[in-house]
Amino acid sequence: xxxxxxxxxxxxxxxxxxxxxxxxxxxxxxxxxxxxxxxxxxxxxxxxxxxxxxxxxxxxxxxxxxxxxxxxxxxxxxxxxxxxxxxxxxxxxxxxxxxxxxxxxxxxxxxxxxxxxxxxxxxxxxxxxxxxxxxxxxxxxxxxxxxxxxxxxxxxxxxxxxxxxxxxxxxxxxxxxxxxxxxxxxxxxxxxxxxxxxxxxxxxxxxxxxxxxxxxxxxxxxxxxxxxxxxxxxxxxxxxxxxxxxxxxxxxxxxxxxxxxxxxxxxxxxxxxxxxxxxxxxxxxxxxxxxxxxxxxxxxxxxxxxxxxxxxxxxxxxxxxxxxxxxxxxxxxxxxxxxxxxxxxxxxxxxxxxxxxxxxxxxxxxxxxxxxxxxxxxxxxxxx
Amino acid sequence: xxxxxxxxxxxxxxxxxxxxxxxxxxxxxxxxxxxxxxxxxxxxxxxxxxxxxxxxxxxxxxxxxxxxxxxxxxxxxxxxxxxxxxxxxxxxxxxxxxxxxxxxxxxxxxxxxxxxxxxxxxxxxxxxxxxxxxxxxxxxxxxxxxxxxxxxxxxxxxxxxxxxxxxxxxxxxxxxxxxxxxxxxxxxxxxxxxxxxx
Numbered sequence: 001x002x003x004x005x006x007x008x009x010x011x012x013x014x015x016x017x018x019x020x021x022x023x024x025x026x027x028x029x030x031x032x033x034x035x036x037x038x039x040x041x042x043x044x045x046x047x048x049x050x051x052x053x054x055x056x057x058x059x060x061x062x063x064x065x066x067x068x069x070x071x072x073x074x075x076x077x078x079x080x081x082x083x084x085x086x087x088x089x090x091x092x093x094x095x096x097x098x099x100x101x102x103x104x105x106x107x108x109x110x111x112x113x114x115x116x117x118x119x120x121x122x123x124x125x126x127x128x129x130x131x132x133x134x135x136x137x138x139x140x141x142x143x144x145x146x147x148x149x150x151x152x153x154x155x156x157x158x159x160x161x162x163x164x165x166x167x168x169x170x171x172x173x174x175x176x177x178x179x180x181x182x183x184x185x186x187x188x189x190x191x192x193x194x195x196x197x198x199x200x201x202x203x204x205x206x207x208x209x210x211x212x213x214x215x216x217x218x219x220x221x222x223x224x225x226x227x228x229x230x231x232x233x234x235x236x237x238x239x240x241x242x243x244x245x246x247x248x249x250x251x252x253x254x255x256x257x258x259x260x261x262x263x264x265x266x267x268x269x270x271x272x273x274x275x276x277x278x279x280x281x282x283x284x285x286x287x288x289x290x291x292x293x294x295x296x297x298x299x300x301x302x303x304x305x306x307x308x309x310x311x312x313x314x315x316x317x318x319x320x321x322x323x324x325x326x327x328x329x330x331x332x333x334x335x336x337x338x339x340x341x342x343x344x345x346x347x348x349x350x351x352x353x354x355x356x357x358x359x360x361x362x363x364x365x366x367x368x369x370x371x372x373x374x375x376x377x378x379x380x381x382x383x384x
Numbered sequence: 385x386x387x388x389x390x391x392x393x394x395x396x397x398x399x400x401x402x403x404x405x406x407x408x409x410x411x412x413x414x415x416x417x418x419x420x421x422x423x424x425x426x427x428x429x430x431x432x433x434x435x436x437x438x439x440x441x442x443x444x445x446x447x448x449x450x451x452x453x454x455x456x457x458x459x460x461x462x463x464x465x466x467x468x469x470x471x472x473x474x475x476x477x478x479x480x481x482x483x484x485x486x487x488x489x490x491x492x493x494x495x496x497x498x499x500x501x502x503x504x505x506x507x508x509x510x511x512x513x514x515x516x517x518x519x520x521x522x523x524x525x526x527x528x529x530x531x532x533x534x535x536x537x538x539x540x541x542x543x544x545x546x547x548x549x550x551x552x553x554x555x556x557x558x559x560x561x562x563x564x565x566x567x568x569x570x571x572x573x574x575x576x577x578x579x580x581x582x
Contacts, residue, residue: 312441314438330455333445334455334456337425337445337456337460338456338457338460340401340423342423342443343425343443343445344437344438344442344443344444344445345444345445345446346434346438346444346446347446363431363435366435367434367435367438370435370438370439371438371439373439374438374439374440374441375441378441
């Protein structure tokens with residue numbers, strides 16, 4: 001992978017969308033305008049029928065493909081799938097990738113200044129939910145003159161946004177691709193999020209969310225939160241294959257302090273995360289995950305919730321993913337079938353757990369590619 | 385399209401809801417989607433087939449038929465189709481019952497193990513027959529539940545299913561009146577349209 005690779009979108013520059021009007025959130029709170037940072041890859045065609053929205057997951061952001069500079073060591077988080085000739089083919093598609101409201105990579109969020117108090121929102125930033133994200137993304141689409149998206153695509157929490165798009169804007173999305181996601185979290189899943197949140201808020205440096213103002217950071221709590229999350233994104237078999245019981249340092253037989261490879265890996269992942277992620281955003285995003293439950297408005301009847309959708313769906317899951325297991329995807333598929341909607345579904349064999357959706361697994365990328373190719377070739381097909 | 389699939393397609397009403405068990409590369413469903421505007425879904429477990437379906441815009445669902453159809457509601461479909469697949473499932477009798485639970489009617493097609501060539505082959509060589517419709521050898525065949533037309537009809541009676549229509553073709557997928565003199569001997573491929581008994 002490199003900036004000059006034929007299948008790379010190369011150097012990309014983020015853009016900013018400023019929404020000046022008051023934006024009312026689902027919980028009734030108001031934002032006095034907001035900014036969304038986003039990137040685009042490929043060209044919007046003359047009829048604006050080739051736009052694809054990519055929604056990011058818990059720790060993601062707008063930088064999904066390409067490089068910000070020649071010196072970047074790694075490309076965007078979904079570079080495996082986005083580029084010329086890749087599954088999301090930028091020769092054919094115009095891809096929009098946005099950092100969600102409440103994020104910590106340039107969009108309005110806890111690190112932004114609250115115009116009312118003139119200091120950073122911190123923990124006072126209002127709780128945004130998936131529905132708010134979708135509403136703000138729709139305003140960005142208006143700004144970009146995109147009347148409807150050919151597809152809205154996301155994995156995990158990103159898949160929840162894509163599903164919400166089909167429900168809230170049935171006429172503005174032709175295809176919805178749901179990857180390693182769920183119609184709502186289980187108790188076990190919420191429990192993992194709560195442990196992560198407790199790790200952060202019980203760190204003395206959290207300072208009730210005012211850590212920025214007090215020139216500190218809950219590094220330790222954020223690191224623990226990431227370590228817990230990370231374990232749930234991998235699978236037992238995958239970890240065994242990658243780390244086994246290999247030691248990084250020390251010798252058990254000589255009664256020395258030892259560090260297993262897996263420990264070293266988790267420490268590194270946790271520490272690196274504190275450099276690139278804001279604790280208040282992490283709290284906010286995990287709550288948005290927990291609260292997502294679109295069927296709640298229809299007495300927990302997902303079929304009824306999906307009845308007014310008009311998109312075609314592709315639902316993909318991974319065999320070893322236990323955080324968002326194939327069974328959870330199946331719930332969405334079965335409900336879509338019961339509602340009489342067009343849906344295709346695959347379960348991709350993989351040992352990499354939930355993280356699979358970010359990896360270059362050939363059957364996965366080929367399936368996505370085949371589906372999108374058909375979609376882009378039949379943009380003019382009449383709707384049901 | 386395979387001749388047996390054309391026979392099936394003729395039975396499908398426009399705009400109806402269809403489930404195709406073991407849909408393969410999606411030939412039948414694509415035809416039905418384009419020609420009859422059906423809302424159709426195909427189940428398959430083969431990665432190559434699924435990939436082909438996706439590239440053609442067919443609603444394919446990766447699902448193993450041996451896991452049953454418990455995820456579908458009663459009467460969810462107008463027609464449930466299973467072509468050339470029943471001989472490869474673990475519990476044909478349970479699956480048939482499920483087909484007529486989730487669908488009001490169903491169509492089943494399968495090769496006739498009672499065809500005279502099979503019988504002659506077995507009688508003459510003393511070994512399991514290998515033919516155009518049944519090209520596998522006994523140890524590598526996916527066809528673990530082969531049956532004759534008579535066997536199948538006996539099972540339908542046992543399960544109290546109504547045979548609404550039966551059509552029998554020869555090896556070249558042609559229908560002719562001669563076959564109907566002794567279908568279980570002369571027919572190589574059977575096509576059954578089944579319904580619930582009142």
